[in-house]
Amino acid sequence: MGIRSIENNTVAKRIILGALEKEKLSYSIILKGTISDTYFMAIQIAKALNCNSPELDSCDMCDSCIKIERNVHPDVIVEEPEGSFIKISQIRRLIEIAPLRPMIGKKRVFIIKEADSMNEEAANSFLKTLEEPSSYSHFLLLTKNPEKILPTIRSRCLQIEIFSEKDSFIEKFVKKGFPERNAYFFSTLFENDFEMALSYDMERILQRREIVFKIIKNIMDREYLNAMDSLLSEIKIGKNVTRAEWNEDIDIFLKIILTFMQDFIKLKVGDKNAIANSEFLEKMEELKERLELEALIRIIERIEFLRASLERNVNQSLFPYILFIELKEGLNVKGSN
Known part of the structure; x- marks a missing residue:
């Protein structure tokens, strides 16, 4: 066979x-x-x-x-x-x-x-x-x-x-009436746990994905104030949000960032067959030459560290600034045009 x-x-x-x-x-x-x-x-x-x-x-x-x-x-x-x-x-x-x-x-x-x-x-x-x-x-x-x-x-x-x-995640996703173009992104984000994916607002996640890519591009173009404004808008402390809910929300945001970093690595090594964010492929192709492979790997390691820090009650007010610094250090290795 x-x-x-x-x-x-x-x-x-x-x-x-x-x-x-x-x-x-x-x-x-x-x-x-x-x-x-x-x-x-x-x-x-x-x-x-x-x-x-x-x-x-x-x-x-x-x-x-x-x-x-x-x-x-x-x-x-x-x-x-x-x-x-x-x-x-x-x-x-x-x-x-x-x-x-x-x-x-x-x-x-x-x-x-x-x-x-x-x-x-x-x-x-x-x-x-x-x-x-x-x-x-x-x-x-x-x-x-x-x-x-x-x-x-x-x-x-x-x-x-x-x-x-x-039935794989992709097949279940399409059978539920969701667009196939988003299936691989969600299967990556939720590690093929279809039931977990259904428990989230998928439209909201797709909106956040747009924001994440905008933040990445802003940082690479040295538009730091715009990037910081977006981070502060996305990572905020709500009065009616518990610590556990905040942690879960931020973890999803960090995982969206990880999907882009992993995609950039695949593009750097010439692999276009498993891109989670395929709708952004053309734009990512334009940006990849300005990124260093080792820097991308370091960002992934630091994002994983930040995810782990959520369980240790990281300072919520400082978190967006910490994340900004980590992204800025990794995404500007080759400077910008």
């Missing part, structure tokens, strides 16, 4: 096949889902990358596909925890062979099961490999809990949700 033959996971198939067609499949991918579902998809990706047929997808009949299916292909390597953790000795083995040419196939594919179980030493070592990817190798990180993976690793990976159930 090739990728096209999988009945569900429409979005995942579109992203993967689109990237394969352009020969731009990310060298590092997080597959989120159950162990069995993500491993099944990882094997299909490995076959497609190494299939001997001229087709885009795997044929399931050539020697390469058969070897991968039987888990005897020397260029498809599967790692899983030894005990409770994936240890640095395991990662070092991968690092040693990742830069080498494949033995018999077209690509080396490293499938790491339960990737969130890497201990700190292993994760830091693995990060160095992602910073200097080899054109011969692809890493597929399988996990049910991508949030437990080191943020600096996550920021360098394309994340794809693999569903067990028939």
Whole structure:
């Protein structure tokens, strides 16, 4: 069975096949889902990358596909925890062979099961490999809990949700009558939790997304007063709002910012197949050259830190100013036109 033959996971198939067609499949991918579902998809990706047929997808009949299916292909390597953790000795083995040419196939594919179980030493070592990817190798990180993976690793990976159930978030979203063009944004924002998405005012979130992009552009154009005014308007303390409600509201606002930062990273590395804010694609393309990849990664790390600080009762009055400083430092690395 090739990728096209999988009945569900429409979005995942579109992203993967689109990237394969352009020969731009990310060298590092997080597959989120159950162990069995993500491993099944990882094997299909490995076959497609190494299939001997001229087709885009795997044929399931050539020697390469058969070897991968039987888990005897020397260029498809599967790692899983030894005990409770994936240890640095395991990662070092991968690092040693990742830069080498494949033995018999077209690509080396490293499938790491339960990737969130890497201990700190292993994760830091693995990060160095992602910073200097080899054109011969692809890493597929399988996990049910991508949030437990080191943020600096996550920021360098394309994340794809693999569903067990028939209807994915996107399909449910469209069936409810919502426009498909917004589906991937909401699935990213709510981490494919459709019921949670329904509990929010989606129109209001789309309005806030417009405001977030305006803030980003204002900062990049050094229109700081306009950016600050927008932040103060969005991050305000209401008299009839509890602390928990304020935290939840600000967390959504920060997550919207994260979707843009993640999109900019994808555009910087040439990946247009999984853009959450696709309606802003043309405008983001214009801005991306003024941004540094490392600065974007730092912004993501700082935003994640600010999200965590909400639980520690961060000062509400100071919060918009703190957020402004973090965005300003990251978004003006190359200056502005």
